[in-house]
């Protein structure tokens with residue numbers, strides 16, 4: 001590793017980043033690695049990062065933020081052959097948790113400079129959104145919406161919203177189409193899972209693997225109110241495959257249709273309300289830096 005471009009989200013996770021540049025400089029000096037750093041602005045960041053990559057010519061671009069920042073950097077890097085690194089500085093840090101990347105900046109940089117890379121699967125949703133981690137329609141999308149509108153960030157606020165939304169049931173009727181096959185189900189939530197767990201630690205897809213060239217569809221059927229405790233237990237103990245309220249299957253493409261528009265969230269960002277969600281596996285994988293021995 002000769003050169004890193006750090007992309008810092010100044011607002012992610014509500015974390016003060018005033019000392020971050022000094023810390024990154026000290027870590028890079030210790031490891032004898034050159035670096036450049038830019039901050040995201042919240043708009044036109046795709047162009048900003050692309051231009052900086054052209055100028056900086058880094059070996060890796062490191063997202064310093066949450067899942068939204070990682071997703072943004074991934075959009076720029078996909079197909080470019082440059083590795084993505086992560087310093088988890090978000091509120092939920094779902095993908096970093098999945099990849100066993102520590103939240104401590106110094107420890108995360110130590111992993112990045114070792115440059116152990118795996119090729120990760122990437123999902124494309126409705127032809128435009130990229131999903132690296134977990135995307136869904138239904139109750140979790142509502143949870144993220146409430147969290148965004150709630151004002152307070154951080155893991156505790158996320159967990160509070162999680163249980164609040166879990167108690168509020170609003171199933172929709174969906175048609176699931178995979179090639180020639182289709183079926184109908186009522187569901188509280190449908191998850192398109194590249195990964196296994198949310199940043200809270202809730203395991204939605206126990207067999208999830210980020211590099212198996214497929215993804216899972218997890219259908220949460222309507223459940224009685226008393227099943228919430230069982231569901232919460234299964235979420236946090238990894239028992240979702242045994243749950244009578246959840247059906248999980250693997251695929252490389254699916255179209256999910258609903259008569260009513262349903263909220264869609266992609267890697268922690270609410271993208272709007274949709275009647276149709278089409279999910280496909282991208283042909284190209286994304287090189288991503290993980291702790292040595294991860295795979």
Ligand SMILES: Nc1ncnc2c1ncn2[C@@H]1O[C@H](COP(=O)(O)OP(=O)(O)OP(=O)(O)O)[C@@H](O)[C@H]1O
Nearest residue numbers: 012013040041042065066067068069090091092093
């Ligand atoms: N300078 C900025 N000012 C305001 N918003 C910004 C700025 N830079 C990025 N953003 C916004 O930050 C959001 C992405 O945040 P990110 O997901 O990285 O952090 P988080 O939401 O705190 O963490 P997590 O996704 O892990 O819960 C995007 O909506 C993006 O538009």
